[in-house]
Amino acid sequence: MQNAMTGVSRRNQDFLHILQSYVQLTKPRIILLLLITTAGAMWIAAEGQVDPVLLLVTLLSGTFASGSANTINCLYDRDIDDVMERTRDRPLPSGRVSPRDALIFAIALAVASFTLLTVFANLLSACLALSGILVYVVVYTHWLKRHSPQNIVIGGAAGAIPPLVGWAAVTGELSWAAWALFAIICLWTPPHFWALAILIRDDYAKVGVPMMPVVVGNESTSRQIFYYTLSLIPATLLLVYPLHVMGVVYAAIALVLNGIFVQKAWNLMQASSDLQVARSAFKYSIFYMMLLCAGMGIDSLPVTRHLVGAIATQITRLW
Structure with missing residues (x-):
């Protein structure tokens, strides 16, 4: 009997295709915009003189945090993604990535983000990044998206957290x-x-x-x-x-x-x-x-x- 993992190996022809599938789970186009707002906040907080190492680490951590939240969003919404024309080719509804592997991937990204910010920036920025994941997953994806027309108004706060992360990474406060x-x-x-x-x-x-x-x-x-x-x-x-x-x-x-x-x-x-x-x-x-x-x-x-x-x-x- 063919299982989900068999479907993954069948649809992903080589390592590059597997990598592309996992990158697609993170919704990189959305991440890019979030990173721009993070960088803007860091630039203001540092008065135009940002430590390049801190900038790189914060943006990488933001990539991991946003990628984790987006992956869990894809995992949660895979039922409706399979019906909607523009999303049915995403890795989960198409069977290129299994739900179990997507969850492991999301957890790994969240842990990496929190660890990097804690070690190279500060605990406040790490906790803010983690809160962004939780707001997007729990408040927007689980609670509001399928139940309220105000979903994006309230749940959109998750997308406003990256500038707070950038500011906190530079100054240690808000x-x-x-x-x-x-x-x-x-x-x-x-x-x-x-x-x-x-x-x-x-x-x-x-x-x-x-x-x-x-x-x-x-x-x-x-x-x-x-x-x-x-x-x-x-x-x-x-x-x-x-x-x-x-x-x-x-x-x-x-x-x-x-x-x-x-x-x-x-x-x-x-x-x-x-x-x-x-x-x-x-x-x-x-x-x-x-x-x-x-x-x-x-x-x-x-x-x-x-x-x-x-x-x-x-x-x-x-x-």
């Missing part, structure tokens, strides 16, 4: 600026994810997952997307005032990025059933977060602060 970063990610997550949910609304409806577009429709969802994008404007500027950890360069970048995001959300609100408009909003939300974090890094560099200070001095003299 300041108001760290929590402002947390708030920015929390507010960004609904418009990002709901734009995607509009695109794959039928898949979610087919498996009974109460994503917002399924429960209240595209029109109501697009309005909420617009409101959340508006809320990002004051949230992102908190880092400039009153927290004073970011300067004029970041402020300018944030205002431009927010303006484009609001325009994308407005367009979606005007044409909530247009999948091309929803796709445009979703893709931009990814670039938005990447560029916002890049702006944090650029603004925090000593050379940027020096240049801005010199320009400000010259302007003052002219007046």
Whole structure:
């Protein structure tokens, strides 16, 4: 009788295919965005002078922690993944990885993440990374995803923990600026994810997952997307005032990025059933977060602060 492991060996032709299957379990595209927010927080916390070893270890640990959470998510959702068209080829529903091996892999990643952060950073960052796994698995995947249309609003907090990990790794504590970063990610997550949910609304409806577009429709969802994008404007500027950890360069970048995001959300609100408009909003939300974090890094560099200070001095003299 052919068992799950036989299916794995049959479908994975060589070691490279096996490796690709396990990497796919971790959802690397999602991890990349989480690492960018982690790096942005570290850059601010270190005032543009991050220890490269600490940066590497923290990002590697974040990769392991996020990979563990995503693997458990795949393990838990393998029943609906087998039904949804876009996910049925994932390693678990396709039989390329067995549930037992996926669980062992997830545990190993979590242990590696916690150990690395404890040894090379501090216990606070390690505990925060572990809490991110627990929130994503227990609160979002198990409790909310299949039971509440607010699943991504509350459960999305798991995706906002990486900046806290990065900040704690550098400073050993959590300041108001760290929590402002947390708030920015929390507010960004609904418009990002709901734009995607509009695109794959039928898949979610087919498996009974109460994503917002399924429960209240595209029109109501697009309005909420617009409101959340508006809320990002004051949230992102908190880092400039009153927290004073970011300067004029970041402020300018944030205002431009927010303006484009609001325009994308407005367009979606005007044409909530247009999948091309929803796709445009979703893709931009990814670039938005990447560029916002890049702006944090650029603004925090000593050379940027020096240049801005010199320009400000010259302007003052002219007046």
